Amino acid sequence: MGAWKGENELETTVKSKALQQFQEATETIVNPELKKWIEQGGKVVGYFCSYGPEEIITAAGMVPIRIRATGSTGTELADAYLSSINCSFCRHAFNMGLQGDYDFLEGLVWLNNCDHVRRIYDNWIRKVDTPFTQMMSLPKMTTDVQVEWFRDELKILKEALEKHLGITISDEKLWKAIKLHNQTRRLLRQLYELRKKDNPPITGAEALAVVVASTAMPREQFNDMLKELLEELSDAEGITDYRARLMIVAGILDDPAFIKVIEEQGGLVVTDSMCFGTRILWTDVNEGASDPLTALARYYIQDKPACPRMFDTQPQRSKFVRDMVKEFKVDGVIGERMIFCDLWTGENFMLGGDLKEEGIPFLKLDREYIMAGAGQLRTRAQAFLESMGR
Amino acid sequence: MIVGGCDVGSATGKAVVMKDGEIASYIIIPSTTKPEVTARIVMDEALKKAGLSSLEDLEYIVGTGYGRLKVPFANENISEITCHARGAHWLSNTVRTVVDIGGQDCKVMSINDKGNVLEFVMNDRCAAGTGRFFESMARVLDCGLEGISSLSLKSESPAIITSQCSVFAESEVVTLINEGIEIVDIAAGVNNSVAGRLNSMVRKVGLVEDVALTGGCAKNEGLAKALEDKLGVSVKKLPQDPQIAGAIGAALIAAEKLSKQSEAIPS
Structure with missing residues (x-):
């Protein structure tokens, strides 16, 4: 065990305005850049889950944002419709919808990614007045047949948006959107590249804020701000006083405060397998393909790191984690699941077995969407680091 | 080598004073509403029982338990998970x-x-x-x-x-x-x-x-x-009061830290 006092606060040595704006964006739903966009008459379309085809929304001239329930303080309105065994993310998100917090949305896109989120859709279309709503059918398998299927789904969404807005979404607009979102992914990967260093210039909590902001702001502005941040970080001193390098494996985890509690114990989070993380940025949409919708379908179904809801993808996710452990010199892995999430419960069980075989320390954590009881998390994280001899 | 372990739990505060690897004294008290006060009272009583006069007599102190961040005199804090494990193992090494x-x-x-x-x-x-x-x-x-x-x-x-x-x-x-x-x-x-x-x-x-x-x-x-x-x-x-296993573990880790420290100081 090192001389860790549990008092040090890991943070970047760089004072960055861009980073500060990203952090602020994680604390609200309508961040200042998005507010500006709305005030200028711009439209916003929300989507649930990392399979939401942002590019189509962008190509329609709107800003896509991933739905979060940041700042929610209760679920009492949603609890009248959803059951107590629906995950807390769904209950908080729907509660915000019922409260009118998402009234600024022009549209909302769902995928049947899990049964919990489907129940939000069922209730939302009856109880919240959002002008455009669409449920997409996301296949469970990942062969070429499903790529074809999902291409059809993307086409249906595209045509529905065209009809709703009275516009045409040309291939040219789609390619432009694909390039823009690919640029976001490339820039985010550059950020991850910096985290491979022995002394990463940015903490896990800060990096999570950047990724969350990438789903919450107009992308041109985001890309410009991220370029600024990368510039500032490129010759930063880096963080030296950490105790161990950690990787987080998780479903919807969008609260940097959660990572912060772990990092306050000295465990620097250097990489992840998360959908506010590598799963949305590790690969690009193929810009060299002939048809943009096919390129997008292939990206979502086959190319991007898959979520546990896709059949037969556990081995590739497990391998991804083990590869990342080597690439980012990870000392230990923390797998979290939201209570009542069946997908991540199974996933962490299997991953735990795989990591044990390779002697990689692994900690399983249960979580509610809104973090309560930092003390409980602190004890587990601290004991995990201590058990690693750190 | 005299060291202390202070385990401030939700219901009780426990302190152990260890002298050269043996328990010199221990005390258990009900927790007060202020963890720092519980820590202070229980440690003072343990010191008194061991025939020591002040905290200065302890060369290293580790705090543990729910109130571990609030043990003002501790050199560092260790989670109760690690401390209970260490304490139980010391009490019976086949555990x-x-x-x-x-x-x-x-x-x-x-x-x-x-x-x-x-x-x-x-x-x-x-x-x-x-x-x-x-x-x-x-x-x-x-x-x-x-x-x-x-x-x-x-x-x-x-x-x-x-x-x-x-x-x-x-x-x-x-x-x-x-x-x-x-x-x-x-x-x-x-x-x-x-x-x-x-x-x-x-x-x-x-x-x-x-x-x-x-x-x-x-x-x-x-x-x-x-x-x-x-x-x-x-x-x-266990051959000792099982309630103090965490405080024993904390004291054992304190002793370990202390000997590592003195190794590091060139003579």
Whole structure:
């Protein structure tokens, strides 16, 4: 065990305005850049889950944002419709919808990614007045047949948006959107590249804020701000006083405060397998393909790191984690699941077995969407680091 | 070498003074509403009992327990998971599974032959399997915490309590009382219900003998027996008060840190 006092606060040595704006964006739903966009008459379309085809929304001239329930303080309105065994993310998100917090949305896109989120859709279309709503059918398998299927789904969404807005979404607009979102992914990967260093210039909590902001702001502005941040970080001193390098494996985890509690114990989070993380940025949409919708379908179904809801993808996710452990010199892995999430419960069980075989320390954590009881998390994280001899 | 371990828990504060690897004194007090005050009082009393006059006599102090960040005089804090494991192993070096039942949580740790934690599970989200659970049952049964242990040992046909939630278990117990079930059988049912919870936690980390109970509730012999029945193995009796295992662990780590420090200083 090192001389860790549990008092040090890991943070970047760089004072960055861009980073500060990203952090602020994680604390609200309508961040200042998005507010500006709305005030200028711009439209916003929300989507649930990392399979939401942002590019189509962008190509329609709107800003896509991933739905979060940041700042929610209760679920009492949603609890009248959803059951107590629906995950807390769904209950908080729907509660915000019922409260009118998402009234600024022009549209909302769902995928049947899990049964919990489907129940939000069922209730939302009856109880919240959002002008455009669409449920997409996301296949469970990942062969070429499903790529074809999902291409059809993307086409249906595209045509529905065209009809709703009275516009045409040309291939040219789609390619432009694909390039823009690919640029976001490339820039985010550059950020991850910096985290491979022995002394990463940015903490896990800060990096999570950047990724969350990438789903919450107009992308041109985001890309410009991220370029600024990368510039500032490129010759930063880096963080030296950490105790161990950690990787987080998780479903919807969008609260940097959660990572912060772990990092306050000295465990620097250097990489992840998360959908506010590598799963949305590790690969690009193929810009060299002939048809943009096919390129997008292939990206979502086959190319991007898959979520546990896709059949037969556990081995590739497990391998991804083990590869990342080597690439980012990870000392230990923390797998979290939201209570009542069946997908991540199974996933962490299997991953735990795989990591044990390779002697990689692994900690399983249960979580509610809104973090309560930092003390409980602190004890587990601290004991995990201590058990690693750190 | 004189060192201290201070375990500020949710229900009690424990302090151990260790001199050259032996326990010089220990004290257990009920927790106050201020962890720093609990820490101060319990440590002062332990010092007095060891014949020492002030904190200055302790060369290194480790704080642990829920209040570990609030032990103002500690050189550092270590989680109670690590401390209980270390303490139980020091008390009996054949222990490989530690079941710690505290005031507001319970934990199970699997440990190696050096007393280091290999894996742990922890319940701190509800009162099931904690001192709080026993307190509310003792209130309904009007028998005191000790009563639950002594009464349960007399039972020949324990009542069945299916709820592990303390609120629901309480209404179940009230129903049993009104049905005229003997108190001894209800007390045994309460212990069986907690033992059931602990049994599943032990099986999560993997049952490896020897198994030891630590924490305040480890003094409940009826619970130990119920757990033995569920696990199918005997529970190792520790040669010291099991409630101070965490504070002992903290003192052991303090001693370790101190000797590492003096190694590092060139003579």
